[in-house]
Amino acid sequence: MDASLKRITQTPIVLEPNRVWRFYDGGKMIDRLKGLANPKDSLYPEEWVGSCVQASNPGVHFRKGEGLAVIGTGVPEPIPLKSLIEQFPEEMLGAKHVKTHGSNPALLVKLLDAAIRLIIHAHPSKAFARTHLNDCFGKTEAWFVLETRPEVEDPYVLIAFKDEVSRPRYKEMMLMNNTEEMMRLMHRVPVKAGDVVYVKAGVPHAIGEGIFMVELQEPSDYSIILEQTCPAYTFRQDECYLGLDPDTTLSVIDHRVYSPEEVRRELVIKPKVVRREGESAEVELLGYDTTECFSGHRLEVKKTLSDATQDRGSILIVLDGEGKLVHNHGEIPLKRGVELFLPAAVGNHEFEARSELTIFKALPAQA
Ligand SMILES: [Zn+2]
Helix, strand or coil: CCHHHHHHCCCCEEECCCEECCCCCECHHHHHHCCCCCCCCECCCEEEECCCCCCCCCHHHCCCCCCCCEECCCCCCCEEHHHHHHHCHHHHHCHHHHHHHCCCCCCEEEEEEECCCCCCEECCCHHHHHHHHCCCCCCCEEEEEEEECCCCCCCEEEEEECCCCCHHHHHHHHHCCCHHHHHHCEEEEECCCCCEEEECCCCCEEECCCEEEEEEECCCCCCEECCCEECCEECCHHHHCCCCCHHHHHCCCCCCECCHHHHHHHHECCCEEEEEECCEEEEEEECCCCCCCCEEEEEEECCEEEEECCCCCEEEEEEEEEEEEEECCEEEEEECCCEEEECHHHCEEEEEEEEEEEEEEEECCCC
16 A cells, blocks of 8 residues: 555545536636636536546547546646545545445536537436446436526526426437427526526436536436437437437436426525634535435635535535635645545645635535
8 A cells, every 4th residue: 555645645635627528519617717728618518526437428439537537736646536545445535435335436526517508318316227227326416506608698407397298209209309399398497606406317407508517416427318419419329328228218217297386496406504604604505405415515715614524525626716725734725726635534624715715515425
């Protein structure tokens, strides 16, 4: 076991940029968050933050290793975060987590910036993944809207069915590529910065154009493609259904009809302040009372805010401001766009703001 590697599990770990190819255009807002020169849209519209998940892009776009986060600071040579976690699971993830989830971080965090409307799709549940994919994770997800593009007048997301549709009828629409009718079947929910949307596995959904968000997901890249044609790619039939028989895969789509009231109550989550310290606060954006799959918090640091890892790993993204994170072995400068993996072994630490810090904190599946 490498002692210098073990040492870095006692400190916050700076993550290298980790953009991932996808079949849609976007990413300008990520460039902007990171302070890159000439922010622009491309087919790299997502940043997978602290990811230990291989991206499963279709066909010729599959690239081994894509999606896996790399550590390049404080180590003799760059190493994948996944391999550090596998060597030191308890230091990185905490003893309780390891008992429940092994060395799987049980979380996937993304910055996602869609320039165009994304295709309608859905994700498998844990039970489906266990039975058909030999995996213990499905892909429940949640969206935390950071910004919408000013030129988009009515930013929205599409989620859940608002009308009844039989499975054979829906399949027919898919095969006919009847996008308009498929969109009409779904709730169109207006969104703005600060909104939180919970996307249960199985629920059909699509992100509208011009939305920049943090996305939390179960750690997998399983998508069931319901709308096969998008500007940058047309999916083959066998790429749409997770490699399984279409009817088997489509059986996981949630055909429940939601009323607008049910969407507001069950799928749009109300953030709540969970603690205050002076003028600073920690806001729970989505907690384990909604899903055991993950939790998202926002730290608002006016001057200082103390925190503790509480024997679990977490991922931090600095969304705004400037300052530092002071821990037991030193300090790390913070500014917009900095991404950190915070090992469980870090323990108590404190944020200090030079200009007001806003930090997204992502926590893994409940242990
Ligand atoms: Zn999705």
